[in-house]
Amino acid sequence: AAGATFPEELYMDAMFAYQFVDPTVSMSYLPTGSGGGKNRIMLGDKMKDDGFGPPFNIDFAGSDSLLKPDQYAQYPDLQMYPSVAGAVVPIYNIPELEARSLDLILTPATVAMIFSGQIKYWNDSAIYNDNVAGGNQVGAEVLKKLQAAITVFVRNEDSGTTEIWKKSLAGASTFFSKQIGTSSKPVWNSTARYEYRDENNGVASGVLATDYSIGYSVLGVA
Numbered sequence: 001a002a003g004a005t006f007p008e009e010l011y012m013d014a015m016f017a018y019q020f021v022d023p024t025v026s027m028s029y030l031p032t033g034s035g036g037g038k039n040r041i042m043l044g045d046k047m048k049d050d051g052f053g054p055p056f057n058i059d060f061a062g063s064d065s066l067l068k069p070d071q072y073a074q075y076p077d078l079q080m081y082p083s084v085a086g087a088v089v090p091i092y093n094i095p096e097l098e099a100r101s102l103d104l105i106l107t108p109a110t111v112a113m114i115f116s117g118q119i120k121y122w123n124d125s126a127i128y129n130d131n132v133a134g135g136n137q138v139g140a141e142v143l144k145k146l147q148a149a150i151t152v153f154v155r156n157e158d159s160g161t162t163e164i165w166k167k168s169l170a171g172a173s174t175f176f177s178k179q180i181g182t183s184s185k186p187v188w189n190s191t192a193r194y195e196y197r198d199e200n201n202g203v204a205s206g207v208l209a210t211d212y213s214i215g216y217s218v219l220g221v222a
């Protein structure tokens with residue numbers, strides 16, 4: 001099997017547990033991202049190597065994004081089943097807040113403005129206002145003094161996590177919806193200062209290593 005990194009931990013645990021049920025069954029799950037899983041299950045070894053290598057012929061794929069109606073029509077023996085529920089969450093790194101154990105409060109509309117390049121600095125008044133409104137006055141004053149540019153970490157590969165994240169922000173902001181859209185691909189049509197990383201772990205470690213950055217990942221990795 002191959003596909004989304006979102007359910008990877010769960011599938012790894014399930015495969016481990018299944019060895020106690022039937023040790024003759026050998027299983028593996030290659031975390032390629034949802035796009036890689038869908039390409040493998042649809043195209044098999046007719047697909048172009050996406051950099052993750054074999055296996056190309058797989059028995060099941062994990063995907064956070066749905067098959068499109070034309071894909072269902074083209075591969076009528078393919079079915080999707082819900083297997084796991086989870087959350088995609090924002091992750092950020094602001095040393096001045098961390099040092100004083102202060103929260104960062106952002107409305108979805110403000111997060112959308114950050115990810116679409118409308119807000120470029122942590123001292124932005126929208127960020128200040130969210131924190132005041134959320135009762136985080138001390139944090140708001142700390143943020144207001146930060147002249148730091150926001151580095152925005154996003155996924156480098158075709159990713160269902162990206163699609164979930166974009167759909168959520170598109171629901172909070174018409175500008176985001178029109179300008180960025182909801183594609184699972186690493187397409188971010190704006191002047192935000194983006195950094196691209198592979199997989200949830202790549203985005204999370206990028207944020208961890210970069211002061212004044214923000215990104216998104218599945219809750220388990222956050």
Ligand SMILES: *[C@@H]1O[C@H](CO)[C@@H](O)[C@H](O)[C@H]1NC(C)=O
Pocket residue numbers: 121123124125146147148
């Ligand atoms: C925020 O910081 C930037 C970068 O130093 C600066 O250009 C801008 O004027 C600041 N904005 C406010 C509202 O202080």
Ligand SMILES: *[C@@H]1O[C@H](CO)[C@@H](O)[C@H](O)[C@H]1NC(C)=O
Pocket residue numbers: 179189
């Ligand atoms: C990027 O946004 C601009 C302004 O909305 C638009 O004209 C352009 O077509 C967009 N480009 C892509 C690749 O979506």
